[in-house]
Amino acid sequence: MSFLETACKAAKQAGKMILSEVNKDLVTEKKSSSFDVVTEIDKQSERMIRSCILESYPDHSFLGEEETFASAQSIDQILESAQDIPYLWIVDPIDGTANFINGIPGFTVSIALVSQGELVLGVIYDPCRDELFWAERGSGAYCNGNPISISTVERAVDSVIATGFVSTTEFREINIASMEHIGKEFRTIRVLGSAALHLAYVASGKLGAFWEYGLSVWDIAAGVLLVKEAGGMVTNTEGETYQLSNQNIVASNLKVHPTVLNCLSHHSLKSIG
Ligand code: 2AM
Ligand code: CA
Ligand code: CA
Numbered sequence: 001m002s003f004l005e006t007a008c009k010a011a012k013q014a015g016k017m018i019l020s021e022v023n024k025d026l027v028t029e030k031k032s033s034s035f036d037v038v039t040e041i042d043k044q045s046e047r048m049i050r051s052c053i054l055e056s057y058p059d060h061s062f063l064g065e066e067e068t069f070a071s072a073q074s075i076d077q078i079l080e081s082a083q084d085i086p087y088l089w090i091v092d093p094i095d096g097t098a099n100f101i102n103g104i105p106g107f108t109v110s111i112a113l114v115s116q117g118e119l120v121l122g123v124i125y126d127p128c129r130d131e132l133f134w135a136e137r138g139s140g141a142y143c144n145g146n147p148i149s150i151s152t153v154e155r156a157v158d159s160v161i162a163t164g165f166v167s168t169t170e171f172r173e174i175n176i177a178s179m180e181h182i183g184k185e186f187r188t189i190r191v192l193g194s195a196a197l198h199l200a201y202v203a204s205g206k207l208g209a210f211w212e213y214g215l216s217v218w219d220i221a222a223g224v225l226l227v228k229e230a231g232g233m234v235t236n237t238e239g240e241t242y243q244l245s246n247q248n249i250v251a252s253n254l255k256v257h258p259t260v261l262n263c264l265s266h267h268s269l270k271s272i273g
């Protein structure tokens, strides 16, 4: 099986298992704060994906949100040394755990493969709609086998933009503040609950753009490749080319990118620490 086939198989298997657990009694556990929670299903999903990948590629490296047990600092170190790692799989076993816990559609499985620091593969699966998005470096982006591409909309006022809220207060505050400007420029703002899904929707032209502060690499790595392969653009909120260590990102169809950056320039993370 190719890397792509392995990633698609892992994402579908895990996604179907997650879907079968919706609306069942779930034990939730707090992580860093009351806003930051995990269920046994997140962990089970990560274990399923890890075994599927490592069975095929036992010598590959694996970084997952729930069970890698690496500190934030050591994750930064892994990302800094990514150019020396032949194959690093980066996995979010459920992106949108809050949706999953509350039975709201829009949670996804996100699997990315980084080789020598370069994103080479991204797979995002939405089990509620049975939509499997994937991209391979240099080969375009697809949904359920059909090519996808970014929106051709020229003006912010004609496009829908999405964002989300991580659990950290500082990042929530700046996101709420930035809505004031974004809300005046774009047709409307959506908050669907999964950063990976937002990126898949920028790639498939449903959304003109997406921005969010305080994300982690597993939330966005797969989606960043999807957006780029679909013809879009991904930067940090300062407008610099995306790097794996970036937490604050803007993804768009290119045309509306300057408007997003301009709106965000009114707010500085520095001012909130
Ligand atoms: P999660 O469901 O995997 O935690 C919502 O806009 C996005 O923010 C989701 O991708 C969600 O991923 C992520 N998110 C929520 N809390 C987070 C946290 N404490 N740190 C990083 N990302 C978080
Ligand atoms: Ca989480
Ligand atoms: Ca996530």
Ligand code: CA
Residues within 6 Å of the ligand: 042, 065, 092, 093, 094, 095, 096, 097
């Ligand atoms: Ca998650």
